[in-house]
Amino acid sequence: MSWTLVIHGGAGRITRETVSAEADERARAGLGTALNAGAAVLAGGGAALDAVEAAVRVLEDDPAFNAGRGAALTRDGTAELDAAICHAGGAGAVAGLTRVRHPVCVARAVMERTPHVMLAGPGADVFAREIGAEAADADWLATPERRAQLAELLAGSGGFDAEMKYGTVGAVARDAAGRLAAATSTGGVTGKRPGRIGDSPLIGAGTWADGTCAVSCTGAGEFFIRSSAAAQVSARLRLAGRTLHESLAATLAEVSALGGTGGLIAVDAAGAPAWRFSTPGMNRGYAMPGARQVALYGDEFTGQAGPAR
Ligand code: ASP
Numbered sequence: 070m071s072w073t074l075v076i077h078g079g080a081g082r083i084t085r086e087t088v089s090a091e092a093d094e095r096a097r098a099g100l101g102t103a104l105n106a107g108a109a110v111l112a113g114g115g116a117a118l119d120a121v122e123a124a125v126r127v128l129e130d131d132p133a134f135n136a137g138r139g140a141a142l143t144r145d146g147t148a149e150l151d152a153a154i155c156h157a158g159g160a161g162a163v164a165g166l167t168r169v170r171h172p173v174c175v176a177r178a179v180m181e182r183t184p185h186v187m188l189a190g191p192g193a194d195v196f197a198r199e200i201g202a203e204a205a206d207a208d209w210l211a212t213p214e215r216r217a218q219l220a221e222l223l224a225g226s227g228g229f230d231a232e233m234k235y236g237t238v239g240a241v242a243r244d245a246a247g248r249l250a251a252a253t254s255t256g257g258v259t260g261k262r263p264g265r266i267g268d269s270p271l272i273g274a275g276t277w278a279d280g281t282c283a284v285s286c287t288g289a290g291e292f293f294i295r296s297s298a299a300a301q302v303s304a305r306l307r308l309a310g311r312t313l314h315e316s317l318a319a320t321l322a323e324v325s326a327l328g329g330t331g332g333l334i335a336v337d338a339a340g341a342p343a344w345r346f347s348t349p350g351m352n353r354g355y356a357m358p359g360a361r362q363v364a365l366y367g368d369e370f371t372g373q374a375g376p377a378r
Contacts, residue, residue, distance in 0.1 A: 072111035073243045073340040075355040076103050076124050078134045079236030080287045080332035083350025083365055093365060095133040096236070100354045100363045103127040107240055108356045117250035117283070118156050118177075121240040125152075125173040125252045128238035132212045134352075135236040137170060138205070139212045140256025142219045143263045148210040151270040152176040152254040153187075155278040162270040164189040169197045170205040173254045176270070178202070186272060190264075215259070222260045236352055237269060239285030241278070243340045251276050251283040251299070257290070268293035273300035281306050281338060282313065288324070288331010288348065296323045302335055313337045317345040 078100055088096070107124030111117070129137025140148040152172035153162035161180025164187065166172050175197045179188050188196050198204070237255035244250075253276040255269040267290025268275030275286040277299035284299040293299070298320050305316035317333050324331060325347055332346025334353060342355040346367070354363035364370050 070245045070247060071340055071358055072245045073336045073342050073355065073357045074104060074107045074111055074120055074124065074240065075242070075334040075336055075342045075344065076100060076107065076128070076238070076240045076353065077285060077287055077332065077334045077344070078128060078238050078352030080330070080346045080348040080351035082348065083352065085366060088365065092133070096352050096365055097363050099128060099131040099133050100352060102131070103240070104354050104356045104361065104363070107242060111242060111244055112358070114245055117242040117244040117248045118154070120242040120244065121250045121252040122154060122173055122177055124240040125238055125254050126171050129171050129173060129254050132214065133236065134238050135256050136238045136254040137172060138210055139215060140210055141259040141261070142211055142215050142256065143265075144219070144223065144260045145263050146211065146216065146219060147263065148207065148256055149263065150210075150254070150256055151266060152252070153270040153272060153276040154180060154250070154252040155272055155276050155283075156248065156250040157278065157280045160186050160272045162187040162272060162276070163193045163197075164266045164270045165264065166193050166197060167207060168194055168204050170203040173252050175200070175202050176252070187270065189266065218259055237287040239269075239276070239287060239334060241283035241285050241334055241336045243283070243336045243338070247338065249278045249280070249283040249336065249338065251278040251285045253285045267291070268298065273297050275299055277303060279303055282335050284333055284335045286331060286333045287351070289329040292324045292327045292329020293331060295327055296320065298324055298333065302333065306337065313341055313343045314345070317343055321345050321347055
């Protein structure tokens with residue numbers, strides 16, 4: 070049996086005009102490294118759950134993306150980190166972590182070491198410390214680049230970042246044994262109110278996996294929450310008999326009808342990789358034995374060259 074890994078590094082106003090040559094290079098390199106980490110697990114016969122965690126860990130360390138180090142900051146200038154991991158056998162999530170290097174690993178520990186699915190706020194930070202999760206300083210998490218972006222935002226509209234071009238991260242995988250898993254990690258949206266929780270750590274909204282498919286979302290979280298976007302993809306496959314691409318398109322149309330934009334990555338039980346986004350671009354990539362792509366902009370890999378948009 071084959072394996073499949075699909076990753077994203079956020080959707081938003083990602084175009085050749087808005088992304089510098091240097092940022093383009095950094096994003097592609099980061100996505101490539103994450104694909105390598107996840108693919109190494111899967112190629113070695115490892116579990117989908119381990120692969121999505123490995124891929125997301127790499128992106129959490131990469132300041133080019135909005136997760137872990139380099140997370141988008143609240144209007145108070147603090148990093149509040151959200152993450153989730155999910156497979157048919159369970160789910161775990163954290164919200165509002167402030168001093169952890171790898172939120173996705175803490176989410177997994179919630180799943181495996183507590184009777185709960187989600188921990189938030191100070192209690193989540195305490196749990197992270199108790200399990201010996203690697204700690205990170207607030208100053209290390211909040212990079213100068215993110216501080217500058219926040220300052221710019223506050224100097225302008227004062228609202229939160231509607232363009233979301235800073236790169237929440239996620240991964241979905243199907244392993245050689247046919248198991249599916251999904252993980253998502255984010256700092257949320259720049260300038261968010263402290264305490265705000267988006268779709269990423271909410272099981273069924275930004276992250277979902279069951280025996281049918283695995284899904285990770287990125288975009289305007291409030292709209293993905295209101296449409297149960299990630300779980301909706303599975304429902305369309307299971308209950309409406311749709312294909313994966315049809316299910317992604319219909320789900321994204323529902324998010325759009327509510328007023329939200331963003332993107333989703335997914336893999337189904339047969340191992341078909343897919344993505345779809347309504348923004349100008351989405352940082353994304355996939356790997357399977359003998360196939361591999363990384364892309365940022367909307368006009369890359371349309372048609373027959375890769376998973377349908
Ligand atoms: N969906 C994330 C959130 O709302 C943000 C993003 O994907 O960029 O927290």
